[in-house]
Amino acid sequence: MAAISIFVGSMYGNAEGLAEKSVDFLNKSGHQAQVIEPATLEALKQADNVLFISSTTGSGDIPDNLLPLFLQMQSEFPMLTGKNVAVIALGDSSYGETFCGAGKQIDAFIEELNASKVLPRLDIDACEYFEPWEAAEQWLQQLASKL
Template identity: 55%
Template sequence: MATTSIFYGSVYGAAERLAEAVCDKMNDLGHDAKLIDNPQVEDVARAEQVLVITSTTGQGDLPDNILPLYLGLQSQFPLLGGKACAVIAMGDSSYGDTFCGGGKQFEQLLEELQGKIVLPRLDIDAMVDFDPEPVALPWIEKLVTQF
């Protein structure tokens, strides 16, 4: 069974807490998952499967803790060769066009790197769902069938 590496971008901790819950859920479902702290480009290149969970900050920007990974992937451009990938984006729909911008950017980059998006991105709206887990965990159950 392949291992899913979970990369997260979080400003105030909500995306990090969700990443921890998702990792636990995946492992409970018999899937091997691990959180990657302080990720490097090599972590994505070596990952068997990639799951990115990120909040959005500013005007559709990525959080500071995942931005260096994003920029590194952009500059080094390691082709993923059809590696299974998925993204959970967190945001606030009151921001209009930049809603879930961080996750949208990351998904687009993974596709440019020839990652295979195995399930449509999950966008979680903080205006509707204060607690993201009830939205994300059923999606994760579907995801593990695709990984």
């Protein structure tokens, strides 16, 4: 059993809804998952297993509720050595180069912070999946088995 801290960036509730389903799924899989609100650097430092779930806003930007944590991470550069981290990015491929931009930024930055990536980032395209759970369920099964 692993304790999994989920940090969510959401503007219109899609990422939040996916995070809630992910908590239920991971808990039923024998883990202890919870959404961390508010998303703080202290909570990130205390977590051993981290899942970021973020939608993308504007021109590939991180949503307002996750942006303060991301900016603080950039400012303080807390090394995540020894932490298992995974990222689910939500986006719309019709936006071209900014598709899943928030998740891509988070994913690239956690590598810089030396986190152990449990799985490759999952990009979920709103043009393909109206409900992100459909795309995330199998990926979360893999995550649950690796933690």
